[in-house]
Amino acid sequence: MILLDGKKTSSDIKIEIAEEVKKIKAQGKKTPHLAAVLVGTDGASMTYVGAKVKACELVGFESTLIELPEDTTEEKLLNEIEILNIDNEIDGFIVQLPLPKHIDEQKVLMAINPDKDVDGFHPTNVGRMTLDLPSFIPATPFGIMELLERYKVETSGANVVVIGRSHIVGRPMSILMSQKRPAGDATVTVAHSRTKNLPEITKKADIIIAALGIPEFLTGDMVKDQVTVIDVGITRVDDVSKKRGYRLAGDVHFESVSKKASFITPVPGGVGPMTIAMLLKNTLLACSYKN
Numbered sequence: 001m002i003l004l005d006g007k008k009t010s011s012d013i014k015i016e017i018a019e020e021v022k023k024i025k026a027q028g029k030k031t032p033h034l035a036a037v038l039v040g041t042d043g044a045s046m047t048y049v050g051a052k053v054k055a056c057e058l059v060g061f062e063s064t065l066i067e068l069p070e071d072t073t074e075e076k077l078l079n080e081i082e083i084l085n086i087d088n089e090i091d092g093f094i095v096q097l098p099l100p101k102h103i104d105e106q107k108v109l110m111a112i113n114p115d116k117d118v119d120g121f122h123p124t125n126v127g128r129m130t131l132d133l134p135s136f137i138p139a140t141p142f143g144i145m146e147l148l149e150r151y152k153v154e155t156s157g158a159n160v161v162v163i164g165r166s167h168i169v170g171r172p173m174s175i176l177m178s179q180k181r182p183a184g185d186a187t188v189t190v191a192h193s194r195t196k197n198l199p200e201i202t203k204k205a206d207i208i209i210a211a212l213g214i215p216e217f218l219t220g221d222m223v224k225d226q227v228t229v230i231d232v233g234i235t236r237v238d239d240v241s242k243k244r245g246y247r248l249a250g251d252v253h254f255e256s257v258s259k260k261a262s263f264i265t266p267v268p269g270g271v272g273p274m275t276i277a278m279l280l281k282n283t284l285l286a287c288s289y290k291n
């Protein structure tokens with residue numbers, strides 16, 4: 001069994017990006033600048049956004065964190081987005097999800113200038129990606145594709161099962177995997193909460209991408225030998241034995257699945273760090289359009 005080490009791979013990618021930034025700066029060109037908008041004080045979201053800002057510093061990007069209170073109105077948030085849309089200093093920005101319930105997420109995502117939409121969530125980028133046109137690819141699926149490629153996991157012709165159909169992970173993942181080279185070239189099944197006889201489907205999979213958000217859902221008896229398993233889940237599960245009172249659990253029951261797998265991502269240290277590295281890559285791309 002080979003561990004798909006997202007921590008190490010993302011670190012390699014960040015070194016590559018830092019090299020690029022050095023070159024950009026040496027040529028007197030504009031330094032990439034990412035902004036992140038965080039609404040409210042959700043613990044996990046604060047951690048993720050903090051990690052994104054820290055990663056910017058590490059590679060030599062400029063970063064701006066805009067923190068807004070939980071009771072921010074939709075109008076105020078849309079106004080902040082418009083300011084970022086027209087600010088020439090900002091190359092790309094993200095609005096961390098989920099948003100408070102009183103804000104219409106779709107309306108917010110549609111307000112982002114597609115040229116600065118480094119999360120790739122705007123319909124223009126989703127459409128462009130679907131049509132194989134240059135676009136910002138959502139960071140988590142992009143990171144998974146990169147991880148598979150760097151570890152030379154064969155996807156061409158593989159039976160891939162994506163569990164989950166979210167706009168952030170499952171849906172774009174299924175599109176990328178089904179596309180022609182240099183993307184996945186795979187035969188893709190998208191499974192979800194209404195899927196019947198899921199174990200029958202997962203047992204036939206060469207590659208499983210678990211992105212449903214249910215801790216330790218995929219167990220060893222649901223997979224075949226030599227399977228490749230990508231675990232996108234990261235849920236805080238109460239654990240009094242831990243100092244902080246919780247542990248981080250993936251969607252995969254690592255102990256049983258890893259016994260059968262040929263490749264598997266750990267949680268933490270698998271997909272999570274890759275997401276951040278690919279967000280940086282998208283920001284570099286956004287900046288390169290201006291330079």
Ligand code: GUN
Nearest residue numbers: 094095096097098119139
């Ligand atoms: N929440 C969970 N994943 C993501 C992501 O990739 N981008 C944003 N903006 N919010 C998220």
